[in-house]
Amino acid sequence: MKKVNIGGVPEHFNLAWYLTLKNGEYKDQDINLRWHDYHGGTGEMNKALRSGEIDMAVILTEGIIKDIIDGNPSKIVQTFVETPLIWGIHVATDSKFKTIEDIKGSRAAISRYGSGSHLMAYINAKNNDWDLQEDLNFEVIKNLDGAIRGLTEDKADYFMWEKFTTKPIVDDGIFRRIANCPSPWPCFVIAVRDEFIENNEDTLKIILDIVNQTTAEFKSIPSIDKTIANRYEQELEDVQEWLSLTEWSQNVMDKKTIANVQEQLFDLNIIPKKVDYTELVHEVKR
Template sequence: MVLRVGYVREHFCSPLLQYSENDEGKTFTLVECPSGTGQIIRRLADDEIDVAIALTDPLIAGIVKGSKDYKLVGSYVTTPLNWAVITGTHSKYQAIGDLKGTTLGISRPGSGSQTMASVMALQQGWPTGSVDFKVNDDIHGLVKSVNDGSTSAFMWEWFTTKPWADRGDVRFIGSVPTPWPSWLIAAHPSPDRAPPVAVRTFLANLTTYVRAFDSDEKRAKANVEFIREKFGYPESDIKAWQLTVRYTEDCTAIPGKVLVDTLNTLEGAGVVEKQPLPGFEVERLINPEVVRLV
């Protein structure tokens, strides 16, 4: 069986791309999801992908809100994601505090751009339930919206959007790192679509590429060359990004504390509703036939 793996074509997915290029048995195929995690979750529901590498917060929030389309099956990136807060070239907004009471752009409902906007509101002390959002699909729509004034700002990963800022298409007015490890792996719970044995094999092999990519040896030269070739980023940006990111030692395990801490922050931000005692049961977030809680 060939697994369909959804991903966002960003530098974070370099180990996955390297695995794909060397997958001689063609055990999986990549399905690009340029609009981000919201699109990935939709494609899991629509039977367009079976496995997904996506952002921690919307994945967890989706399950808590009742999605039956996926369960968590693995870890990927263990460091926070640095979300840039981005506005139009000539907009009046100069700092995050200026955004209170304005309309923020998001890619899709349930996306990381939406959940992190709520986290930003929590950190700023704004009423989290009063944040207004406008869906703009992808980075192109988001950039257009902050420049035509239909939104005040949007949030996207810092280095992914830095080329837009370097060209003068947008401005950065701040950043908000995630209070949790930034990427997890999910899969559809049906054994017909994502057989546990096939998913475990995929994760075990991905671990090999992740460990190699995260090594000091690869970071010194090979990673820089790979990312520059695939994504066209300047060497200085690649080296700066590498200083901020670490990958998991084992894609087949998820720390339970990560799930608990993320849920508590999402609850505080109003992204998920408060649970009755005894609170969140992290075991129902995972597929125990595939992944271990540690």
């Protein structure tokens, strides 16, 4: 049986992987797919891909593109979630900050450098015409639990994270959300180490076919909203709103989208150069 390690955040976006694993669909194809939760998000997964700790990752588009350009020996093999990620911008509930303008120049909590919370702070700054040198300051807090401690203990001032994941923390009165910042591109992709692609393309094709069949039918799974609400401790109405806003993809990311992401990251000085599409994307033979 072929062992394959895959990483992702333990969030509702990745429920399709859990369902297909629970159903034994990979084992039926002689594949021992092992899922690993990465609470630290994209930065932590990039490190795991580089070291060979995992073979595959469900990872933020901007984070993996930056890291491949920086030398991560991996490729994007397809888009996983087509729609943007809606990043909530959060402060501690008793913070003096009330608006986006208030947090200009203050300390952004980030899981790690190169993570989505780091890169999207630049997008938010650009959207609000901030000075990228003067108005951005960062405090590394590792994960969501670290952000809760960081904001409540005044070690950082604001934190950007997917708004439905943090909604229970807002509802509990720990965070207050002052704004939203959607990512300007499809949010999640599936990235795979080059070495794995070269030696296991048939296995990779089977894995993608299995999860794609589930994501294509995901919204029509009976009581899927209740399943998500129970598993991720979300309010049912929040899950229903999230489902209405989210579309999965079964396709490779196109050249225009890749060019757009690179253009924006380059303009923000997040990447040092723009590279050819084939350096970032591998199309698995179907």
